[in-house]
Amino acid sequence: MAKNNLYSKVTAGGAQQSRITLQSRGSAYLQHHRLTAIESLMRLLKSPGGSAMTWVVLAIALALPMTLYVSLENVKQLSRSWDQSSQISVYLKTNTIPRFAQGLTAQIQNMPNVAQAVYISPEQALSEFSASTGLSDVVHGLENNPLPGVISVIPLLDGQGSDAVEELEQALSQLSHVESVQLDLLWVKRLLQFMELGQRLVWALAALLGLAVLLIIGNTIRLSIESRRDEILVVKLVGGTDAFVRRPFLYTGIWFGLGGGIIAWLLLSLGLYWLSGPVETLISLYGSDFVLQGLNVSDSLMLIFDGVMLGWFGAWLAVSRHLAKIKP
Secondary structure (H helix, E strand, O other), X not given: OHHHHHHHHHHHHHHHHHHHHHHHHHHHHHHHHHHHHHHHHHHHXXXXXXXXXXXXXXXXXXXXXHHHHHHHHHHXXXXXXXXXXXXXXXEEOOOOOHHHHHHHHXXXXXXXXXXXXXXXXXXXXXXXXXXXXXXXXXXXXXOOOOOOOEEEEEEOOOOOOHHHHHHHHHHHHXXXXXXXXXXXXHHHHHHHHHHHHHHHHHHHHHHHHHHHHHHHHHXXXXXXXXXXXXXXXXXHHOOOOHHHHHHHHHHHHHHHHHHHHXXXXXXXXXXXXXXXXXXXXXXXXXXXXXXXXXXXXXXXXHHHHHHHHHHHHHXXXXXXXXXXXXXX
16 A cells, blocks of 8 residues: 555656656747747847848838739729619610509619619600700601610629629519610620739739749848858757757748838838829719728738748748758
C-alpha cells in the first residue's frame, strides 16, 4: 500500500514537472517570437531610407489591382441605376377594353421583378406622338387611331443581369391581351461583358503584381541573408535549427508586407477622397444620385492581409532557397 502511494506521488510529481516544462517551453517559444518580431522591426527602422523605398514599391504594387477592383465596384453600383432605367414596352391587342388593360397593369406591377408598370392608353399614345412629331394636322385627319395600348414596364433587376430581363420578357409575352413585347437587351449584354472583362483584368493584374511583390520581398530577403551570412554560420555551429535561423527573416517579410498594405490603403483612401468631389459633381449633371464608394472595412482588411501573406510567403521562399546553401 505504501509502495502504491509512493508510486502515485512520484507519478504525480513527474506529471506536474512535465506540465511545468511544457509551459516553460511554450512561454519561451512565444517570448522568442515576440523578441524576434521586435528585433526584425528595429532592423528595418535602423535603415529608414531603404525600408521606406521598399514599402512604397510594395504599396504601389498592392494598390494598383485594388484600385481597379474599387473602380469596377463603383461601375457596378452605377449600372444598377442603368438597369432600372431600362424599359420594356408591352403592346396590347387592338380593342382591348380599358378595364382589362388596367387589371393587367396591376397584375404586372405585382410581379417580383417589376419596379413600375404604367398603362398608356391609345388616345394618350396618339397625343404624345402628335406632340413629339409635330404632325398634329395629319393625326387629326386620321379616321381611326392606329396605335394600341401600351404598358411601360421598368424591371427591378438589382444586378441580376440579362437573364432576369429575358425571363421577365417571356413571362409578359404569355399574359392575356398581350400582342407583343419589345425589349432592347443589346446594351445590357454589352455592359455585362465589360463587367466580365473588368473582373478578369482585376485577377490578371492582381496575379502579376502579386508575383512582383514576391520577387521584391525575395530579393530584399536574399540581400539580408547575404549580409548576415557570418551570423547565420555561427548560429548553425552552436546548434541553431533552420527554423530558428529562418524566423527573423520571416518576420522581416511580414513587416514589409504589413507596411506596404497600410501605405497602399492610405494611398487609395486619399486618392478616392481627392476624386470623390469632381466625380459626384459630374454624375449629378446627369441627374443621378451616385456616390463614389471607397474601401469598406472588409476590403481594407483584405488589402492589408494580402500584403502580410505575400510578404511572409516571399520571405519563406527566399529563405528556403538560400538558407540551404549556407552550411558550417
